[in-house]
Amino acid sequence: MKLFNTLTRRKEEFVPLEEGKVRMYVCGPTVYNLIHIGNARPMIIFDTVRRYMEYKGYEVNYVSNFTDVDDKIIKKAIEEGVSAEEISTRYIAECKKDMEGMNVKPATTHPLATQEIDGMIEMIRTLIDKGYAYPAADGTVYFRVKNFKEYGKLSHKNLDDLQSGFRALQVSGEEQKEDPMDFVLWKPKKEGEPFWTSPWCDGRPGWHIECSVMSKKYLGEEIDIHAGGEDLIFPHHENEIAQSECCNGKIFAKYWMHNAFLNIDNKKMSKSLGNFRTVREISQQYDLQVLRFFMLNAHYRSPLNFSADLMEASKNALERIVEAGARLKDRIAAASVEAASESEKELLKTAESFTAKFEEAMDDDFNTADALAAVFELVKFANTNVTEGASREMASAVYEQLIRLCDILGLIVERKEEILDQEIEDLIAERQAARKEKNFARADEIRDLLLEKGIILKDTREGVKWTRA
Ligand SMILES: [Zn+2]
Structure with a gap:
C-alpha cells in the first residue's frame, strides 16, 4: 500500500510502526456551526482510508478531536446569550448526525479539547523546561520557533524566508514575542470567556497545542498517520510537529496526509461570497450517500468542484449500483438452481478480477475514483452475466462482492x-x-x-x- 506523504512529497510504501496496527489522528472541526461540505471532505476521505486499512487486516486506532474552545464558539455564545459549552455541545451532536448520514464511522476516540487541559498545561511546562517556550509578562506563553531547527519541514518553507515574511507582517500587541514567528501556546482570559487556571495566568490553550496533546494521550508519542485538509499544513500541522517533537524528542508522525480544497461552482467557498453550503442543506436535497459518492469520485489530492450538475451525475451513477444490487437480490430469491455451473465458475473468476483492480487502485494512494471504476465494471458484469436462470451461488457471490467493495468505500447501496x-x-x-x-x-x-x-x-x-x- 502506497500513500503520498506531504512530509517527503513522495508516494511511500506504508509500513506501520507496529505490525498489524495503525495509529491515526485526523484534525476535527471547530464546533460553532453546522459543518459545511468543506469539513465533510476530510471526514469522508479519511474514513475511507480507515475502512480500507481495516479491510486489509489492520487494527486502526482512529482519533479525531472536536475543538470546543475557540474564538468563534465564544462569539456565537455571546450572540445567543448562552454558554460556550452549550454551543459546542449542540454542534457536536449536529456534527455526529451529519457524520452518520454520510456513513462516517465514529472515531475510536473523539476527544474534546476542554477535557484535556491538564495535559496541555503539562506539555507547555515541559516545553518551557526544555527551552522551547517562554511566558511573557502578561502570562501568554509562546513557542520559541528558532530553537526548533526543523521548523518548516512539513510545509517545505525555509526558516529565513518565514522570518522575513513574519517581520513584514508584524502585528501590534505582539511586541512581547521574542521573534515574530513564535506562536501562542497559552493565552490570558478576556472578560466573559471560559478559562482555566495555569501556572502562567488564568486563560485557555492555543489551538495547535490541543492536537499535540490529544494525539499523544490517545495514540502515543509516535503515530503512523496524521491527516487533515491541506489548509492545515501551515501553520497548524507545522506547529503541532514543533510542539510534539520538542516535547517528546521523537518523530511525531511518520506519514502526513492532506486532502485538497473543495470549491463551489469553481469559486472558493466563503461566507462573504454567500456560497457556503452545509451538509444539512445538502441532506434536504439528496441522500448523503450521494455526497459521499461525489467526494470519492475524485482523487483526494485533487481540488474538487461542487456543482448541482456533478451532484446529479453522482446521484445517477450511485443509482446504477443500487439497481444492480437490487437486481442481484432478486436473482438470489428467484434462483431455481443452487450450485454454480462450470461456466459460471469461470465467470466468477472474471468477477474476482474487479476486486483485484479495486485493491490495486486503493493501494496506489487511495485512488477512490479508479476503485469506483472497478465497481462499475462489476456492475456491468453483473448486469450482463447474472441473468435469469443464474444459480443462487453465482448471484450470491457477485452480490456479496458488490456489497463488500461498496462497504470499503462506506457506500450504502442497499435500498x-x-x-x-x-x-x-x-x-x-x-x-x-x-x-x-x-x-x-x-x-x-x-x-x-x-x-x-x-x-x-x-x-x-x-x-x-x-x-x-
Ligand atoms: Zn489539529
Whole structure:
C-alpha cells in the first residue's frame, strides 16, 4: 500500500510502526456551526482510508478531536446569550448526525479539547523546561520557533524566508514575542470567556497545542498517520510537529496526509461570497450517500468542484449500483438452481478480477475514483452475466462482492426500505425474545416504537405479522 506523504512529497510504501496496527489522528472541526461540505471532505476521505486499512487486516486506532474552545464558539455564545459549552455541545451532536448520514464511522476516540487541559498545561511546562517556550509578562506563553531547527519541514518553507515574511507582517500587541514567528501556546482570559487556571495566568490553550496533546494521550508519542485538509499544513500541522517533537524528542508522525480544497461552482467557498453550503442543506436535497459518492469520485489530492450538475451525475451513477444490487437480490430469491455451473465458475473468476483492480487502485494512494471504476465494471458484469436462470451461488457471490467493495468505500447501496424492513424484523425478534423472558414492559415498548414508525403488529398463529399503517 502506497500513500503520498506531504512530509517527503513522495508516494511511500506504508509500513506501520507496529505490525498489524495503525495509529491515526485526523484534525476535527471547530464546533460553532453546522459543518459545511468543506469539513465533510476530510471526514469522508479519511474514513475511507480507515475502512480500507481495516479491510486489509489492520487494527486502526482512529482519533479525531472536536475543538470546543475557540474564538468563534465564544462569539456565537455571546450572540445567543448562552454558554460556550452549550454551543459546542449542540454542534457536536449536529456534527455526529451529519457524520452518520454520510456513513462516517465514529472515531475510536473523539476527544474534546476542554477535557484535556491538564495535559496541555503539562506539555507547555515541559516545553518551557526544555527551552522551547517562554511566558511573557502578561502570562501568554509562546513557542520559541528558532530553537526548533526543523521548523518548516512539513510545509517545505525555509526558516529565513518565514522570518522575513513574519517581520513584514508584524502585528501590534505582539511586541512581547521574542521573534515574530513564535506562536501562542497559552493565552490570558478576556472578560466573559471560559478559562482555566495555569501556572502562567488564568486563560485557555492555543489551538495547535490541543492536537499535540490529544494525539499523544490517545495514540502515543509516535503515530503512523496524521491527516487533515491541506489548509492545515501551515501553520497548524507545522506547529503541532514543533510542539510534539520538542516535547517528546521523537518523530511525531511518520506519514502526513492532506486532502485538497473543495470549491463551489469553481469559486472558493466563503461566507462573504454567500456560497457556503452545509451538509444539512445538502441532506434536504439528496441522500448523503450521494455526497459521499461525489467526494470519492475524485482523487483526494485533487481540488474538487461542487456543482448541482456533478451532484446529479453522482446521484445517477450511485443509482446504477443500487439497481444492480437490487437486481442481484432478486436473482438470489428467484434462483431455481443452487450450485454454480462450470461456466459460471469461470465467470466468477472474471468477477474476482474487479476486486483485484479495486485493491490495486486503493493501494496506489487511495485512488477512490479508479476503485469506483472497478465497481462499475462489476456492475456491468453483473448486469450482463447474472441473468435469469443464474444459480443462487453465482448471484450470491457477485452480490456479496458488490456489497463488500461498496462497504470499503462506506457506500450504502442497499435500498433504504430494505434496510428498514431488516430493522423491523430485528425489533420483532427482540420483542419475541423479551416476551419469552416475560419482560412485557420491553415488549410493549418495542410495539409502541414500531407503531411510531407506522408499523402495526399482529400476533397470529403462524407468528407475528406486520403491516405499514
Ligand atoms: Zn489539529
